[in-house]
Amino acid sequence: MLGLLSAILKGLGYAAAFSAAGTVLARTTLRAGPHSIPGANGLIRTAGIGLAISAVLMAAIYVARLGGDLDAAMIQAMVLSPLGAALGLQLGGGLLIAAVPARSSAMLGAIAIILAFGLIGHAPTRGLLSAATVTMHVTAAAWWLGGLWLLVLADRLPDGRLAAWLGAFSRQAIWLVVLLVPAGTVTAALLLEFHPDLARTYDRGLLAKAVLTLGLLALAAINRLVLTPRIAWDAAAIRKLRWTVRTEICLFACIFAVTAWLTTWQSPHAAVHGDHDVQVVGPVTIVNPWAPAMPGRLGTSAGYMVILNNQASDDRLLSASSHWAEHVSLHVSTRDGDISRMSDLDALPVPAHGQAEFAQGHNHLMFTGLYAPFVVGDVVPVTLQFERAGQVQVMLHVKPLADVGTGTHTH
Structure with a gap:
């Protein structure tokens, strides 16, 4: 409505x-x-x-x-x-x-x-x-x-x-x-x-x-x-x-x-298939890129996806950026009891013909200094910089907060 x-x-x-x-x-x-x-x-x-x-x-x-x-x-x-x-x-x-x-x-x-x-x-x-x-x-x-x-x-x-x-x-x-x-x-x-x-x-x-x-x-x-x-x-x-x-x-x-x-x-970067499962195919394939709507944390949010390396050599994701935020960093989460602690990740290795994943409770993209909160239905542009594959453009589809697991993050 x-x-x-x-x-x-x-x-x-x-x-x-x-x-x-x-x-x-x-x-x-x-x-x-x-x-x-x-x-x-x-x-x-x-x-x-x-x-x-x-x-x-x-x-x-x-x-x-x-x-x-x-x-x-x-x-x-x-x-x-x-x-x-x-x-x-x-x-x-x-x-x-x-x-x-x-x-x-x-x-x-x-x-x-x-x-x-x-x-x-x-x-x-x-x-x-x-x-x-x-x-x-x-x-x-x-x-x-x-x-x-x-x-x-x-x-x-x-x-x-x-x-x-x-x-x-x-x-x-x-x-x-x-x-x-x-x-x-x-x-x-x-x-x-x-x-x-x-x-x-x-x-x-x-x-x-x-x-x-x-x-x-x-x-x-x-x-x-x-x-x-x-x-x-x-x-x-x-x-x-x-x-x-x-x-x-x-x-x-x-x-x-x-x-x-x-x-x-609509979005200029929507995939041909309605479910948005596979968005980018090339040296690397990006599967199911998404981000949670975060109405309670308007200054930050996270991004998730699966990265498939189609190359014969290992690759590494070195950095990410987006016009939607002042800074996008690679983070890794570790559990300490009921608390999830985050730390910076220098690079995300993606083995040859293998995969790496940004998933809840594990590795993820961290958006800080958002110019606007992520709202359900938004499409957030992100540029991924790989060591071998170079730049890859990805669009994260913002999904309801209810789809996200709860947890406390501290740096």
């Missing part, structure tokens, strides 16, 4: 964020005065309030997913995590835009809203480059949607002014497409590690977004090449323009729905 509510709120939040920030951006670049288009300020204010409400509700759902106890540790984790920073930017940006939609300071709110997309989602977990490309992609898409809303509102203007608006929008949109398409393509390539596979649901979801985007580009081309030149003298062209602009907005809504579904229930 929380997953469904989260997906719905994400979709509505995307629509509000793109509409609020995009309308401010488009109005600025098109050099429109704050009162030159009737209804623009009301649209910006409504979208800003909607985004602020969405951010608050998303934070509430996140707390509920972690158990519902809003204690000091929970608040600290929220504030210091990328999710907390993104929701803060959306909340602050939405409120600022809603408060002063007609002032130049509304641009600061638009920038804050755009920057939030570089902090959360699948793309930022792949590193700085993908965070930058998704931010550029979002900026261009938001401007496009904002421009469409302005064209809808500009329909109330005299035909001469509408034609001037459409001409300016079409000229600037060409440059935005130059930014939108390459940025989106690079982001998708980085997410899929340059290995698309339509057997994966996530890849098919990206394909659906690409098809919808092609539909947007086709309608934009019709507006630019066919309807705009005729709008000054052909009443039928104006009616067709109204239809194509509203159709483009509907396609944006479809893209938001697909994106909300992908970011809620």
Whole structure:
């Protein structure tokens, strides 16, 4: 139930964020005065309030997913995590835009809203480059949607002014497409590690977004090449323009729905097989990589998996890292009565044609300084560095805390 509510709120939040920030951006670049288009300020204010409400509700759902106890540790984790920073930017940006939609300071709110997309989602977990490309992609898409809303509102203007608006929008949109398409393509390539596979649901979801985007580009081309030149003298062209602009907005809504579904229930690194038993096959095979949700220990968590060495020579796992945490270390657990003690492990040996295991109560990956708590359903990227096999990318699937045995750890 929380997953469904989260997906719905994400979709509505995307629509509000793109509409609020995009309308401010488009109005600025098109050099429109704050009162030159009737209804623009009301649209910006409504979208800003909607985004602020969405951010608050998303934070509430996140707390509920972690158990519902809003204690000091929970608040600290929220504030210091990328999710907390993104929701803060959306909340602050939405409120600022809603408060002063007609002032130049509304641009600061638009920038804050755009920057939030570089902090959360699948793309930022792949590193700085993908965070930058998704931010550029979002900026261009938001401007496009904002421009469409302005064209809808500009329909109330005299035909001469509408034609001037459409001409300016079409000229600037060409440059935005130059930014939108390459940025989106690079982001998708980085997410899929340059290995698309339509057997994966996530890849098919990206394909659906690409098809919808092609539909947007086709309608934009019709507006630019066919309807705009005729709008000054052909009443039928104006009616067709109204239809194509509203159709483009509907396609944006479809893209938001697909994106909300992908970011809620899918992962760019999900294996072809639904059970995620075997994730990586090569010099080493990674079997059943997972991590427990740890709502009571928001600063740390553990990771488990089985490593099979397919090489003819012994290998060693030297280190691990993740964008999700400040530090990932190799640990070994030993029992002292009812207490489990952990110590650092310099390297994990994996014999030729043999295996090594990270398992509860034994060896494990230790994540410290988490940027966000592990929540059931999350997919945590980890890079394993082997002495011979080199780097291996693994995704840990976060499972319920109930699946984890209890015990006390001390260092």
